[in-house]
Amino acid sequence: MINQQIRLFFLLFLALVIIFSKAYSDEIKNQNAAKEYNGIGKSSLTSKSSNSTLDKKNVEENFLGKINVNGIGLISIERTKFPSDLWRNSSEKVLSEKLISMPNLTLTSTNKIFKRLLLVDAKPPLNSIGMKNMGYLFLLSRIDQLINLGAIDEVEEILNYIKEPSVELMKRKIQVASLNGRLSKTCNLANKYPNFEGMLQFKIICLVRKNDWQAAALAFTVGSSLKQFDEKEKKLLLNYLDPDIETDSHYDIEIKDLSPTSFYLMHGKKELVPPDILPNKYAYAFSLLGIPPKIRIKSMEQLASKYVVNANTLFSLYKSSIIEDEENSNDATIVVMQLEQAFNSDSEHRKLLALKKATKVFQKKKLLVHLSNEYVDELKNLYYSDDKRLKDLAIALLSLTDGITKEFFMLESSNPNINCLIDIKKKVFIKHKTDSELCELVKKLNIEVIKKSFPANRNLDTQMEKGLILLESLSLLGNGLSTEFEKVKLSLSMLTKIGLIDLVNEISVELIALNTLKKLVSNR
Numbered sequence: 001m002i003n004q005q006i007r008l009f010f011l012l013f014l015a016l017v018i019i020f021s022k023a024y025s026d027e028i029k030n031q032n033a034a035k036e037y038n039g040i041g042k043s044s045l046t047s048k049s050s051n052s053t054l055d056k057k058n059v060e061e062n063f064l065g066k067i068n069v070n071g072i073g074l075i076s077i078e079r080t081k082f083p084s085d086l087w088r089n090s091s092e093k094v095l096s097e098k099l100i101s102m103p104n105l106t107l108t109s110t111n112k113i114f115k116r117l118l119l120v121d122a123k124p125p126l127n128s129i130g131m132k133n134m135g136y137l138f139l140l141s142r143i144d145q146l147i148n149l150g151a152i153d154e155v156e157e158i159l160n161y162i163k164e165p166s167v168e169l170m171k172r173k174i175q176v177a178s179l180n181g182r183l184s185k186t187c188n189l190a191n192k193y194p195n196f197e198g199m200l201q202f203k204i205i206c207l208v209r210k211n212d213w214q215a216a217a218l219a220f221t222v223g224s225s226l227k228q229f230d231e232k233e234k235k236l237l238l239n240y241l242d243p244d245i246e247t248d249s250h251y252d253i254e255i256k257d258l259s260p261t262s263f264y265l266m267h268g269k270k271e272l273v274p275p276d277i278l279p280n281k282y283a284y285a286f287s288l289l290g291i292p293p294k295i296r297i298k299s300m301e302q303l304a305s306k307y308v309v310n311a312n313t314l315f316s317l318y319k320s321s322i323i324e325d326e327e328n329s330n331d332a333t334i335v336v337m338q339l340e341q342a343f344n345s346d347s348e349h350r351k352l353l354a355l356k357k358a359t360k361v362f363q364k365k366k367l368l369v370h371l372s373n374e375y376v377d378e379l380k381n382l383y384y385s386d387d388k389r390l391k392d393l394a395i396a397l398l399s400l401t402d403g404i405t406k407e408f409f410m411l412e413s414s415n416p417n418i419n420c421l422i423d424i425k426k427k428v429f430i431k432h433k434t435d436s437e438l439c440e441l442v443k444k445l446n447i448e449v450i451k452k453s454f455p456a457n458r459n460l461d462t463q464m465e466k467g468l469i470l471l472e473s474l475s476l477l478g479n480g481l482s483t484e485f486e487k488v489k490l491s492l493s494m495l496t497k498i499g500l501i502d503l504v505n506e507i508s509v510e511l512i513a514l515n516t517l518k519k520l521v522s523n524r
Contacts (some may be wrong), residue, residue, distance in 0.1 A: 070138040073121035074157060081502050086122045086467040087138070093128035096141035098471050103478030108369040108400075109510045110474050112307045113503060117470065118142045119154060125467075133168055143172050150280030150308045152179050165189075167196055174202045178260040179285050183209060200228050201261045204237060216241060236265040255282055274298070280306060293321045297332070304370055311370035335361045343378045351382070352390045356521045359393065363517060366480075369400045369510070376403035383407055389520065392418050396516045399425060399509055417516040424505055424512075441489055442508040445496045466498045477507065481514050 070092055077084055087095060105111050127134050146155045156176045162169060170193055177186040187206035193199060200223045207216035220237055223229055229237060255263065256279055267285055274286055274295055283299040287309065297317050303309040318336040335358050342354035362371040372379065380403070382394035392415050398408065399421040409426040413419055416434035420442075423429065429443040429450075476491040477483050483491075488511070492504045 068124045068127060068135045069162065070136055071122045071124035072139060072158060072161065074119045074154060075116060075121060077120055077122045080116055080120055081500060082117070082120060082122070082470070083466050083499060084123065085462070086120065086470075087125040088123045089463055090125045090465040090468045091128050092125045092134070092138040093131055095125050095138050095468060095471075098468060098475075099138075099141040099145050102145070102471065102475055105474060105478060106366055106480035107477060107507065107510055108305070108307070108366065109503075109507045110477050110480075111305065113470075113506075114474055115146075115149060115151065115307050117467070118146050118149075118151075122467075133166070136166070136169070140168055140172070143169075147172070147175060147179075147281050148279070149306045150284040150303045151306075152176055152281065152284045156180065156182070167193065171196070171198065174198060175260040175281075178202070178205075178264040179281055181264075181285075181288075195228070198259060198261055201233060201237065201265075205240070205261070205264065208241065213241070233262060236262050240265045255279070258282075278302065280308070284308070293317065297321065301332070301365055301367065305366045311367070311373060314367075314370065315374045332361055332365065339375070343375070348385055348387045348390055352387055352393070355390070355393055355397075359397070359517055359521045363514065363521075368397070368514065368517065372397040372400045373403070376401050380405060380407075383411060388414070393517070393520050396421065396513050396520065399513050415516070417512055421509060421512055421516070424509055436512070437485060438488065438508060438512060441492065442505065445492060445504055446501060449496060449501045464498060469494050469498050470500070481511065481518075 071087065077086065102114070105114055125138055128137065131137060133140060143155055143158065146158075155172065159165065159169060159173050159176065165173060170189070173186050173189070177183045183206065186202075187209065190199065190203055190206060195203075200219060204216050204219050204223075207213075207219065220241060224234055255275060256277070258266065260281065263282060263285065274282070278286070278299065280302055283302040286295055286299040287303055288296075297314070300309055300314045300317060304311050304314045315336065318333050319340070321333050323331070323333055323337070335354075339354045339358045342350045345351070358371060359368065362368050376398065379394045379398050382390055385391040385394070391411075392413050395408070395411055395413065395418050398404065404425055409422065411422055413422075416432070417436060417439070419432070420435060420439035424439075424442060427446070429446045431440060431443055435443070473491040473494045476487045476494075479487075492508065495501070495504045495507075
């Protein structure tokens with residue numbers, strides 16, 4: 001039990017110590033700021049354009065003052081479909097502001113592209129001279145977006161390459177450590193930093209992990225006296241230090257309002273019941289082992305829809321989970337079981353019913369692409385089904401995957417949208433009277449690229465802010481299937497303009513397939 005009454009003179013003595021420590025910390029902070037000005041720290045992974053700066057012997061003499069790690073990433077630009085000058089012509093400030101304002105993307109294709117943009121290792125954007133965090137402002141924005149997506153492991157890997165992180169990067173390291181529970185290295189690093197907002201709470205956690213309860217209690221008492229915690233944080237810390245003290249904090253704090261450190265304090269000591277709407281960064285924590293399967297599945301579904309986890313892991317969970325509510329026909333675990341049984345049967349009617357049901361459920365979860373990839377081989381077996389509805393359903397689902405065979409290109413349907421999907425996949429862009437407005441647009445854009453009818457201006461091309469245009473194109477598609485056609489048209493035209501016709505086709509196929517599937521599985 002924590003001694004709640006520390007002698008007054010001892011507290012005054014500690015307060016004096018803190019005051020002098022703070023003065024010393026301010027001195028360190030100024031030194032740290034100078035250090036930040038001279039560079040974020042040596043990194044074993046830097047973008048190619050940073051190498052020339054790193055190769056200089058006197059980096060601190062660079063008048064810009066910082067090693068530019070804005071382009072640092074985990075995926076080389078060569079492995080993507082993106083242009084090599086993706087960010088080069090844009091201001092880091094403008095790009096950062098655009099990332100902050102990005103809407104919640106609902107299409108699988110746009111989520112996939114967006115995550116890859118956040119992870120790509122490319123030439124960094126232009127420094128915004130005089131801006132706070134100049135030289136890594138764009139990196140901070142990318143890291144924040146990855147954390148919001150729940151891509152905690154990827155963020156940890158990026159941050160690990162920066163050996164001497166600035167205060168702002170250290171704040172992100174604390175968030176990551178609090179979410180994945182891997183605290184040791186960050187705790188060791190924390191000792192080098194003066195206290196900033198959130199740091200003292202984290203240091204208390206680190207002291208408890210070292211079994212230094214007395215120091216942890218002392219830090220809590222001093223922090224409380226100096227009003228470094230709000231009331232909710234005080235309750236959480238007090239309960240973390242002494243679980244025998246019951247507080248009502250678990251009932252009046254919503255998970256979405258918690259900082260990652262406060263989430264760690266609650267998640268580590270008490271069982272939390274996640275709400276219906278759970279931030280992805282906390283879904284990551286709930287997706288780990290050791291929690292009820294139903295909660296873990298819900299969390300994995302959220303992460304899979306953002307391309308954060310492998311869908312195979314999600315479907316393995318479906319197949320291995322015990323069905324808790326057999327009356328719930330919309331339960332994904334039941335739907336997957338029924339689909340498995342139907343694929344193993346000889347009844348085409350049973351396959352049709354099970355596949356229609358699965359399509360409805362997984363379209364609502366925004367996981368149709370993942371469903372299609374999981375059952376790509378079974379869907380191929382339906383190429384020559386005698387049931388036209390089953391065959392069309394299989395073709396539409398297969399169009400969402402990369403598992404297309406030569407047989408796929410020989411298929412045809414009485415449904416014009418199915419035929420359009422086949423045409424786009426086999427890169428045949430002949431216009432038909434039955435083509436939808438979107439199908440006609442996609443074919444037109446592809447023909448323009450083939451004919452090179454877009455005006456070629458080399459000077460304009462070298463000055464184009466391609467990454468910014470790409471982000472704006474994804475933003476226009478924020479409403480997914482409900483996006484107005486004029487916005488879809490503008491988005492796809494912009495992507496074509498910067499030479500990303502493959503992405504145009506990928507997004508278009510998903511939009512056409514989703515619309516088609518919605519009609520195919522309707523009860524009419």
